[in-house]
Amino acid sequence: xxxxxVVEDEPMVAEVVERYLRRDGHDVTIVFDGQxxxxxxxxxxxxxxxxxxxxxxxxxSAVCRKIRATxxxxxxxxxxxxxxxxxxxxxxxGADDYVTKPFSPRExxxxxxxxLRRTTPVEGRERMLEFDRIxxxxxxxxxTIEGRPVALTVREFDILYHLASNPSHVFSRDHIVASLWGDxxxxxxxxxxxxxxxxxxxxxxxxxxxxxVRTVWGVGYCFEP
Amino acid sequence: xxxxxVVEDEPMVAEVVERYLRRDGHDVTIVFDGQxxxxxxxxxxxxxxxxxxxxxxxxxSAVCRKIRATxxxxxxxxxxxxxxxxxxxxxxxGADDYVTKPFSPRExxxxxxxxLRRTTPVEGRERMLEFDRIxxxxxxxxxTIEGRPVALTVREFDILYHLASNPSHVFSRDHIVASLWGDxxxxxxxxxxxxxxxxxxxxxxxxxxxxxVRTVWGVGYCFEP
DNA sequence: CGCTTTCTTACGGAAGGCTTACGAGATTGG
DNA sequence: CCAATCTCGTAAGCCTTCCGTAAGAAAGCG
Numbered sequence: 001x002x003x004x005x006v007v008e009d010e011p012m013v014a015e016v017v018e019r020y021l022r023r024d025g026h027d028v029t030i031v032f033d034g035q036x037x038x039x040x041x042x043x044x045x046x047x048x049x050x051x052x053x054x055x056x057x058x059x060x061s062a063v064c065r066k067i068r069a070t071x072x073x074x075x076x077x078x079x080x081x082x083x084x085x086x087x088x089x090x091x092x093x094g095a096d097d098y099v100t101k102p103f104s105p106r107e108x109x110x111x112x113x114x115x116l117r118r119t120t121p122v123e124g125r126e127r128m129l130e131f132d133r134i135x136x137x138x139x140x141x142x143x144t145i146e147g148r149p150v151a152l153t154v155r156e157f158d159i160l161y162h163l164a165s166n167p168s169h170v171f172s173r174d175h176i177v178a179s180l181w182g183d184x185x186x187x188x189x190x191x192x193x194x195x196x197x198x199x200x201x202x203x204x205x206x207x208x209x210x211x212x213v214r215t216v217w218g219v220g221y222c223f224e225p
Numbered sequence: 226x227x228x229x230x231v232v233e234d235e236p237m238v239a240e241v242v243e244r245y246l247r248r249d250g251h252d253v254t255i256v257f258d259g260q261x262x263x264x265x266x267x268x269x270x271x272x273x274x275x276x277x278x279x280x281x282x283x284x285x286s287a288v289c290r291k292i293r294a295t296x297x298x299x300x301x302x303x304x305x306x307x308x309x310x311x312x313x314x315x316x317x318x319g320a321d322d323y324v325t326k327p328f329s330p331r332e333x334x335x336x337x338x339x340x341l342r343r344t345t346p347v348e349g350r351e352r353m354l355e356f357d358r359i360x361x362x363x364x365x366x367x368x369t370i371e372g373r374p375v376a377l378t379v380r381e382f383d384i385l386y387h388l389a390s391n392p393s394h395v396f397s398r399d400h401i402v403a404s405l406w407g408d409x410x411x412x413x414x415x416x417x418x419x420x421x422x423x424x425x426x427x428x429x430x431x432x433x434x435x436x437x438v439r440t441v442w443g444v445g446y447c448f449e450p
Numbered sequence: 451c452g453c454t455t456t457c458t459t460a461c462g463g464a465a466g467g468c469t470t471a472c473g474a475g476a477t478t479g480g
Numbered sequence: 481c482c483a484a485t486c487t488c489g490t491a492a493g494c495c496t497t498c499c500g501t502a503a504g505a506a507a508g509c510g
Contacts, residue, residue, distance in 0.1 A: 060230075096332075139393075140393045153443070153498060153500080220424060454510100461502095466496090468495075475487085480484095
């Protein structure tokens with residue numbers, strides 16, 4: 001369903017949380033310290049971040065600030081029990097919710113559901129992605145290339161948006177299918193190929209030699225500004 | 226948009242809530258105890274009150290009673306977590322909604338939007354939207370196209386106003402239904418289609434090729450000036 | 451040069467949107 | 481207080497658009 005980044009230095013805790021989130025159909029990535037969290041988030045945007053406040057290398061509040069600098073992604077904080085200061089700090093930093101330790105994994109899963117329900121229907125794909133030649137407006141679902149508007153279908157737009165939200169990052173066909181169609185999609189991943197073809201037809205000057213939506217042979221596709 | 230009185234003795238919490246409400250365009254006043262709340266409300270009526278139950282000098286329930294004695298202003302209660310008695314007491318006292326601590330500021334902002342939508346069906350949306358060809362008067366609920374007045378029904382106007390208040394932004398049918406009919410509307414979202422049809426019949430030069438109320442295939446509708 | 455991966459094309463089906471018509475409820479005017 | 485009118489929501493049929501699949505061609509890799 002959604003991509004979730006879990007930042008938690010205690011492996012046991014992380015593992016339990018992961019299991020519960022996967023059971024809800026989410027795509028979970030785990031990192032064990034703050035520095036890795038920031039790097040991972042830069043590499044691949046998550047739909048939601050679960051963030052322990054006490055972390056090695058770079059603590060939770062710093063991570064939160066760094067993430068908030070570039071994204072409105074929902075953040076759920078894990079804080080020590082009843083530490084009022086932690087709580088206030090978390091809220092101030094822009095966390096969307098927080099859970100006090102010790103917590104039950106079920107509670108975390110429930111909060112995740114609640115936060116996602118609150119944040120995904122309205123927000124979500126509404127960021128504006130701007131590059132030299134291409135502008136992609138998530139709210140309008142419109143794309144312009146060198147000022148000229150281009151009409152894309154739903155799938156085409158979703159694929160482009162997904163690729164462009166992480167420029168130069170390579171996404172496999174399977175990953176794209178899972179992200180846009182959902183894990184329960186029965187069909188073939190080759191359908192992505194066709195959509196990419198049609199997408200190139202619309203946005204590339206020379207579709208046979210694509211400049212923006214590149215093929216990485218044996219791996220997948222990536223967007224280059 | 227609306228004037229909101231926040232009654233919360235914890236300055237940090239109050240500040241965070243304030244920031245989120247201001248972001249939604251509201252005019253926020255903060256007081257830190259119950260006595261001041263009553264005085265402030267008497268001095269200047271608010272459109273909505275956010276009221277902590279635990280307060281110095283005069284507790285939340287007393288404040289609620291005093292306010293209710295003179296006004297039907299919507300009140301959102303902040304109560305301790307899971308304290309069922311607080312909740313019941315709050316509802317009994319005439320609160321319109323309540324949020325349990327610890328809460329996320331986004332949730333509070335969402336509740337505020339929901340309550341305002343519920344309680345101020347006509348007010349609040351009194352902005353004048355002016356474009357080259359179309360003028361939409363939220364206060365008078367009138368529309369003119371190239372100087373000519375056009376008579377719209379309630380639904381038609383609401384849809385047009387909602388779309389036009391965010392030009393070029395795409396709204397899904399479900400979103401429109403939720404915003405105008407309320408979250409608890411049971412009916413079909415396709416009813417929006419019909420209203421849009423009738424709306425176009427009135428405001429578009431060529432309803433078959435709409436210029437202002439555009440269809441974004443697979444997504445929803447958007448207004449273009 | 452053979453094998454795998456990707457490209458390209460065409461087509462049938464499915465989904466989404468449009469249009470129309472109708473009955474129930476609300477509103478207005480006599 | 482009743483009748484005429486208006487508005488709203490639903491349903492059904494039609495039409496357009498888009499999507500997924502399959503199959504052969506081309507391209508990249510070892």
